[in-house]
Amino acid sequence: MDPDAVARAFVEHYYRTFDTNRAGLSTLYQDNSMLSFEGPKTQGVAAITAKLTSLPFQQCHHNISTIDCQPSGPTGSVLVFVSGSLQLAGEQHALKFSQMFHLIPTPQASFYVLNDIFRLNYA
Amino acid sequence: MDPDAVARAFVEHYYRTFDTNRAGLSTLYQDNSMLSFEGPKTQGVAAITAKLTSLPFQQCHHNISTIDCQPSGPTGSVLVFVSGSLQLAGEQHALKFSQMFHLIPTPQASFYVLNDIFRLNYA
Incomplete structure (x- = not known):
């Protein structure tokens, strides 16, 4: 499978889900997945989902510049x-x-997120 | 080995080498290594070294904010x-x-860079 096509499809799906149904991101992680969000690390689908859904903002919209x-x-x-x-x-x-994101193929011919590291770029 | 210690040591070494002896970065890559620098991709130690040493600036200094x-x-x-x-x-x-950077262990108990992706953050 073409990595560029995988990346584009994943990014489109990830940020649309983040912006419209953040709890739905849980299906993208597994129990060995790790999220570093502005520093602190979280592991496992339950902890990552709890982190993402408890961020101190509700409505948001991501605009993607580069992939x-x-x-x-x-x-x-x-x-x-x-x-x-x-x-x-x-x-x-x-x-x-x-x-x-580090995307790992699944037996169902899809991908899950093993590694996720997020940082704001302060000006 | 503690990943945090590996990461800190690598980052210190990488950017010091970049800023003082850029051609010396070649020892960190192998022939399956990939570099994406502001978009375009380069593969292999020779091509990556050529890319890094032909960037349109000579003297530079990196300041690291987060690892x-x-x-x-x-x-x-x-x-x-x-x-x-x-x-x-x-x-x-x-x-x-x-x-x-994606660092892969070597038989010599060191690491090489398999993946390297660089982007400027335009304000």
Whole structure:
């Protein structure tokens, strides 16, 4: 499978789900998944879902600026590196962010997120 | 080995080498290594070294703001996610950047860079 096509489809799905049904992101993680969000690390689908759904903002919209991807080895896994901005409801200025995902193929011919690292880019 | 210690040591070594002896970065890559630098992808130690040493600036200094890391699987590989700023000689303003590395253990108990993705964060 073309890593660029995987990356684009994943990014489109991930941020649309984040912006419309954040709890639905739980299906993308498994129990060995890790999330680093602005530093602190969380592991496992329950803890990651709890973290994502308890962030101190509700409505938001991600705008994606760049998507880079590379195969992370010979087994079909893909690294995805995203930059963009995050508009929070009621805030005048969007926040720039960078985020990376490590996508692992599943037996169902899909992918799950093993690694997820998010950082705001402070100006 | 502690992934955080690996990440800190790698980041310190990588950017010090970049800023003082950029051609010396070649020892960190192998022939299956990939570099995405502001979009375009390069593969292999020769092509990556050529890319890094032909960037349109000579003297520079990286300042590191954040280092995140996670194990990328059960084999000792480590993902490193860096944010910081890049000061070019003669330029008034530093450029913000984000960069990720996928470090793979070598038989010599060291690591090489399999994946390297660099992006400037435009304000």
